[in-house]
Amino acid sequence: MSQTEIAPMAAGNPDRLTGLKTFWHYFSVNRGAVIGLFVFILLVLAALFAPLLAPYAPDVQDKTAFLRPPAWQDGGSTQYLLGTDPVGRDILSRLLYGARFSLLIGAVVVTLALTGGITLGLLAGYFRGWVDVAIMRVMDLILAFPSLLLALVLVTILGPGLFNAMLAIALVLQPHFARLVRAAVMAEKSREYVVAAKVAGAGHLRLMLATILPNCLAPLIVQGTLSFSNAILEAAALGFLGLGAQPPTPEWGTMLATAREFILRAWWVVTFPGLAILITVLAINLVGDGLRDALDPKLRRS
């Protein structure tokens, strides 16, 4: 960093660096979290470089190789490492491309749910009164329905498809963020630094976004991670029920749905997509546990 910067700025950056160091110190204590992070990075790389890594395109059918077993089993060959599906598509390639969908679903859903939840939670916690009552009653209402049922019904209204499934899941997950932000805002609002900023003449928007919000980030990051894995699970469930991504999209849940009738004949068409979902969700949940330990001393696992 340049020496010409004014002192407070210069003091700011090393602070952040030590903050990151402390964070990594707490995070890396949790061995599971580090493993989870490692697996997650591998998944992101697999998704990014799917066209390079996958031996075949995800929708290419080999009419001579229907339901070919994986390479290590009798009848399998290294041509199709994890075998082929009922219409002769390479399962490994489809799984690699499927990682793109799952990670995209998680990212989009969390972004939508975070944006909505932060906005509503800030408004409710900051203004209180009827704004608060109105917003929180709607949140209670959303939580009154089993999440998957509400997502199903929303997709029925919007029409099946990957994007609509993401919208529905975001709406279902969003109240958790709103509740969290509201509670945090209410706790922070009467603190001295907020009052000081208010006295200094900060407007509503500045108080909400620049003063209060950064101090509610830790629980939000933890909840965001958990919602990321939840979103992947729910989207896969919707795909499995035929209302999420539509075939021939290589989304893992959709792959399971089309493979269902072959479960007693070809274990591999069912086993691998589900294993991919489990590994992804587990990795993200491990990271979530680690983040909670590192970021949120109050929630720290004893």
Place this chain on the structure above:
Amino acid sequence: MRTGRRNFGAAPFNSTMLRYLLNKIALLIPTLVGITICAFAFVRLLPGDPILAMAGEHGVAPARYEELKHQFGYDLPIWEQYARYVGEVATGDFGVSISSKRPVIEEFKTLFPATLELSFFAMIFAMALGIPAGIFAAVKRGSWFDQSLMGTALVGYSMPIFWWGLLLIIFFSGYLGWTPVNGRIDLQYFFKPITGFMTIDTLIYGKWAAFRSVLRHLVLPTIVLGTIPLAVIARQTRSAMLEVLSEDYVRTARAKGLSSARVIGVHALRNALIPVVTTIGLQVSTLLAGAILTETIFSWPGIGRWMVESISKRDYVVVQSGLLLIALIVMAVNLIVDVLYAVINPRIRAA
């Protein structure tokens, strides 16, 4: 109760408790109204004309269309339509299924016991394994048992249960041939339901072979539906127990020279179970969401599969009323949990 003096006694059901209960019920009213609005709006939000949507794929003749429009009240102003809907629902009229032509409430009554029975066994399974495992993990904190249990619990918590169900079918039904693949009972056994709970009905009739068949059908769906609650309960019991074990009164109990089993079993456990009860109550919603998937995989004739099939059959009357009924169940259970919580934890009533 108007004694004019504040009652500081610890009667199990005093005026504080009553006020707490009334408060809780009052808070539910907006949610109740909201639920009916959601169900009411559902049919009207569907793309296209609500009558054509309700008529399904066959469509209707123009004359019949007008007739239906009037019959369902779609020619009235929207708020009158809503008032009419609430009036119908309040008198127990949930409409008639488009596909089966039976009243929705009748279908619900025959299918709900199947879901309830499955959920009950899933919850017993989750509690019977989760609570002891959580206690043991907390007591032996840091041991290999604790670590592997928490690892397993996280895997369970991350499990896509629809896939888990398929795996169990592949192994236990396909490979070992131990369990049936679908349904509640072998088709050869047929009897008129009394309670709707197959385990009870077969016992009332005294048919042991049928009872065994019911149990064999229950095993896999129970495990599948119980997996996530099991993981959650084990984790929650462990952390509640850990918290309680470091409390002063537990240390006092130990210092008094009480046996370790008594300290853990009586002093600690009773307090540790308070948050666990709440967790169990919160699992009801998860359980119903899980039932949708579990029942679909095992062709279990309950309300979860009913909803999925009705959506794919475009039987929107069933979807609308099913949505309403399921939300009401969740709400009622949450109220019961709140009351139970207040009964076992007196501190909460004052809040």
